[in-house]
Amino acid sequence: MIQVNDLHFAYGSNTQDTLRGLNFHINDGEIFGFLGPSGAGKSTTQKILIGILKNFRGSVSVNGLDLQKLNSEFYESIGVAFETPNLYTKFTALENLEFFAQFYTGMTRNPMELLAAVGLEEAARTRVSDYSKGMKVRLNFCRSLLNNPRLIFLDEPTAGLDPVNLRKMESLILEEKARGNTICITTHDMHVADTLCDRVAFIVDGEISLIDAPRKLKLQHGQRFLELEYRDGDKLETISIPMDNLGSNKTFQNILNNYFIETIHSREASLEDVFVKTTGRSLQ
Amino acid sequence: MRLLAAMGQDIRFQFRHGFYYAYAVLTILYIIVLRLLPDTMVYPALTLILFSDICALGFFFIGAIVLLERGQNLTESLFVTPLRLREYLLAKILSFLFLATLSALLIMLGASIGGQDLMWFVFGAVFSALIYTLFGLIFAARARHVNDYFVKSLGAGLLISLPILAYIRLFDTPLFYIFPTRATLILLDVLGTDYALSEKLFSVASLLIWFLILGSWVYQRFNKYVRHPA
Numbered sequence: 315m316i317q318v319n320d321l322h323f324a325y326g327s328n329t330q331d332t333l334r335g336l337n338f339h340i341n342d343g344e345i346f347g348f349l350g351p352s353g354a355g356k357s358t359t360q361k362i363l364i365g366i367l368k369n370f371r372g373s374v375s376v377n378g379l380d381l382q383k384l385n386s387e388f389y390e391s392i393g394v395a396f397e398t399p400n401l402y403t404k405f406t407a408l409e410n411l412e413f414f415a416q417f418y419t420g421m422t423r424n425p426m427e428l429l430a431a432v433g434l435e436e437a438a439r440t441r442v443s444d445y446s447k448g449m450k451v452r453l454n455f456c457r458s459l460l461n462n463p464r465l466i467f468l469d470e471p472t473a474g475l476d477p478v479n480l481r482k483m484e485s486l487i488l489e490e491k492a493r494g495n496t497i498c499i500t501t502h503d504m505h506v507a508d509t510l511c512d513r514v515a516f517i518v519d520g521e522i523s524l525i526d527a528p529r530k531l532k533l534q535h536g537q538r539f540l541e542l543e544y545r546d547g548d549k550l551e552t553i554s555i556p557m558d559n560l561g562s563n564k565t566f567q568n569i570l571n572n573y574f575i576e577t578i579h580s581r582e583a584s585l586e587d588v589f590v591k592t593t594g595r596s597l598q
Numbered sequence: 599m600r601l602l603a604a605m606g607q608d609i610r611f612q613f614r615h616g617f618y619y620a621y622a623v624l625t626i627l628y629i630i631v632l633r634l635l636p637d638t639m640v641y642p643a644l645t646l647i648l649f650s651d652i653c654a655l656g657f658f659f660i661g662a663i664v665l666l667e668r669g670q671n672l673t674e675s676l677f678v679t680p681l682r683l684r685e686y687l688l689a690k691i692l693s694f695l696f697l698a699t700l701s702a703l704l705i706m707l708g709a710s711i712g713g714q715d716l717m718w719f720v721f722g723a724v725f726s727a728l729i730y731t732l733f734g735l736i737f738a739a740r741a742r743h744v745n746d747y748f749v750k751s752l753g754a755g756l757l758i759s760l761p762i763l764a765y766i767r768l769f770d771t772p773l774f775y776i777f778p779t780r781a782t783l784i785l786l787d788v789l790g791t792d793y794a795l796s797e798k799l800f801s802v803a804s805l806l807i808w809f810l811i812l813g814s815w816v817y818q819r820f821n822k823y824v825r826h827p828a
Contacts, residue, residue, distance in 0.1 A: 325828055364678055368826045386680045394678040400671030402607075404614040416603035417679040457675070 315465065315496050316340040316363065321372040323358060332358050333370070334520040340498060345491050347511035348500040349585075351595060355520040356500035357397065360467055363498065364394050376465070390418060393463030397470040397500075399450035403443040407434055407453050410442060411460060418461040428456040431486060433479065447474040455483065459490070466490060466497045472506050484509055504586045508532075514585070518593045528585050535591060536582030540566070545574040554581070600681050604689035608663075612697060615666055617659060621701045624651065629708035641790020644711060645765070648786050651705065652698040652723055653730040653779070657755055660694050660734035661747040669743070673824050683825050687816060691731050698727040713789035718798050722785020725805040729778050732812035733758065739819035775800070778808040 321336040333355050340346040348356040361367045362374060365384050374381040379388070401410050411425035429438045432452035442450065451474050458466055471487065472480050487510055490497055501507055507514045508528045515525045524531075538557040543550060551573075555566050557580065569575065583591075590596055612618060628647045635643050667673060676686060702723050706712070713719070734751065741747035761780040764770040765787075774780045781801035784793055 366674070366677065366826060367828050369828055386682050389678055389680045392678070394675075396671070396674055398671050400675040402611065402672065403670050404611070413603065413607050414675070414679060417600050417681050419680070461679075 315342045315377060316498070317373075317375045318363075319373045321359070321362065321370060321374060323362060323367065323370040325358075332520050333362075335372070336517075336520075336522050338515055338522060338525055340496060341512075342496055343491065343494050344512040345487065345497045345499060345510050347507045347514040348498075348517050349502065349504070349507045349511075349514045349589065350517035350593075351502055354517045356502075356517055357469055358520075359517070360469055360498065360500050364392065364467055365389075390420060390461065391464045393458035393461060393466045395451075395454045395458035395466075395468045395471060397473060399447075399454045401442045401450060401453060401457075404441060406439045406441055407445070407456075408438045410453065411457060414457055415460050420461060422460050423462060425456070425460070428459055429453075432456055433482060448476060448479055451475060452479065452483070455486070464495055466495055468497065468499045470501055470503070471499060472501070472503060504584070504589070508585045516589055516593055518595050524588075524592050531588045532582040532585060534583075535588045536580070539581040541577075541579045541581055542566075542569060542575060543577040544569055545576060550576070601685045601688055604676075604681060604685055605693050608689050608693035609696065611667070612663060612693060615663070617663070617697065620659075621655075621697055624655070625701045625704050625708070628705050632705070632709035632711070640709070640711070641787070644705075644709065644790070645783060645787040646762075647705065648702055648723060649726075649762070649779075649783060652702050652727040653782060654755065654759070656694060656698050656727050657730040657734045657751065658748070660690065660731045661738040661741065661751060662744055663694070664690070664735065664738035665741060665744045665747055668824075677825055683821055684817065687735070687820060690735070691728065694731050695724065695727050698731075699724060702727075711789060715788040715798075718785055718788045718802075721802060722782060722788070722805070725802075725809060726778070726782040726786065729782075729805060729808050729812060732809070732816050735816045736812065736819055739816070739823045775804070778805060781805045781808075 317339045319337055321333055322331050323333040324331045336359060348359060350356050358367065362370050362381070363376070365381060365388060368382070376384075376388070402413070405413070407429060408425055411428065415422040415425065426435065426438060429435050432455060434449060434452055434456070437445065437449060442453065445453065451471070455468070455471060458468065468487070472483055475483055484506070487497060487499075499506065499511065511528060513525060513527050514531075515522045517523075539554045540557055540560065542553050542555065544553075545551075553565070553569070555563055560566055628651065632640055632643060632647065677683070733754070737751040737754065738747055741750055758777055758779050761774040761777050761783055764774050764780070765783045781804040784797060784801045785805075787793070788798065
């Protein structure tokens with residue numbers, strides 16, 4: 315779906331490139347994440363992919379179409395939710411969606427159904443200026459889906475959401491994937507990348523250091539040990555046991571049979587551990 | 599369809615941000631002033647009032663509209679839809695033209711003003727509103743906020759208004775014929791003053807040329823600084 319080769323980009327008269335030779339591809343129907351700290355180049359990459367930033371070097375094609383030659387038809391089939399909600403604040407949520415829907419020639423989704431999906435049906439006729447940050451993020455997401463896009467770009471889609479709406483948003487994104495749509499997410503939220511993305515690209519200082527599936531990365535960089543916490547009388551004991559030949563491990567069998575186990579965890583790495591290990595940077 | 603949708607939204611946007619109320623108050627004030635003036639002063643006053651109403655106000659208000667839009671980060675979201683830049687700009691210009699022309703017509707009707715040269719006058723009013731809207735857009739393309747816009751555009755606004763000095767007979771030079779303001783002042787003044795046909799034709803040509811130059815300049819600036827900022 316998206317193929318990027320040797321992508322370089324510099325802002326204005328900057329002599330230093332913000333993006334320094336990115337190479338990646340995004341497959342049809344996958345959720346691809348750009349993970350990196352603020353200023354890493356995630357949003358810049360996304361702005362190039364959606365045709366806002368021109369004058370890049372290298373090649374970028376979307377569905378075989380060279381991005382340097384795109385026209386406004388391109389926007390019939392993509393949906394974009396920017397990190398900063400950009401909505402008409404003196405208009406209601408419904409008015410905002412109805413207005414943007416008029417720009418598309420194809421069938422658009424029912425604005426009320428979209429608002430209901432993100433829990434905003436009761437606030438549909440409230441002006442956006444009276445919305446909280448989280449409500450604006452959800453409305454922004456609705457707008458990105460108006461035109462039934464096959465390719466969806468979401469910049470920090472969960473920023474400012476409470477835990478309930480965070481989960482709702484995650485399931486809606488997964489629903490879009492289930493419809494066969496391709497989704498490109500930029501985030502600095504490890505949980506979002508881990509839960510949603512089929513593959514993630516670690517991006518720092520305009521360079522991609524690694525691209526792979528979160529699960530594979532966590533296993534690759536983890537240790538094959540089980541971590542157990544169990545009660546020995548009043549004492550809480552902790553022990554690490556190798557996962558290889560676990561069934562015949564006598565210590566493990568002994569604890570299972572004779573002690574009260576409180577927790578068991580495998581010791582795969584967290585995505586954050588992998589990020590820090592491979593990039594030498596934290597995500598904050 | 600996209601153009602109509604964008605234009606309708608722009609009119610509603612201007613309405614909800616109070617631009618129609620501001621114009622309504624000014625229009626009523628202008629009508630009262632014109633009705634109170636002695637007959638001999640009505641036409642010169644009308645010319646200056648319309649110049650300030652459709653040119654100077656338009657110049658500043660269009661900047662304010664674009665910057666209010668930018669303050670809500672709306673341009674980004676508009677340009678990831680199939681809306682084309684020329685449609686976006688046309689919607690802005692036509693919606694504002696509608697407001698300025700409506701105000702000018704109401705002033706004329708309210709003050710019971712008319713005359714033989716009405717066609718010249720209407721052309722002058724419409725194209726002047728267009729040109730000063732385009733002037734405003736040139737500055738709005740790069741301004742970051744409303745204050746920034748006013749500071750940057752004030753000097754240019756005063757500069758292009760210099761031919762007013764000739765109109766009020768303080769100072770004149772043939773160089774003023776280069777300014778679109780000269781043409782504007784002639785065409786807005788045709789109802790009360792006799793101008794030679796050549797002067798009226800020159801004014802129409804001048805406004806058309808300015809319109810073409812500024813239109814393409816606005817397109818380029820918006821393409822560079824708003825549609826594809828980098």
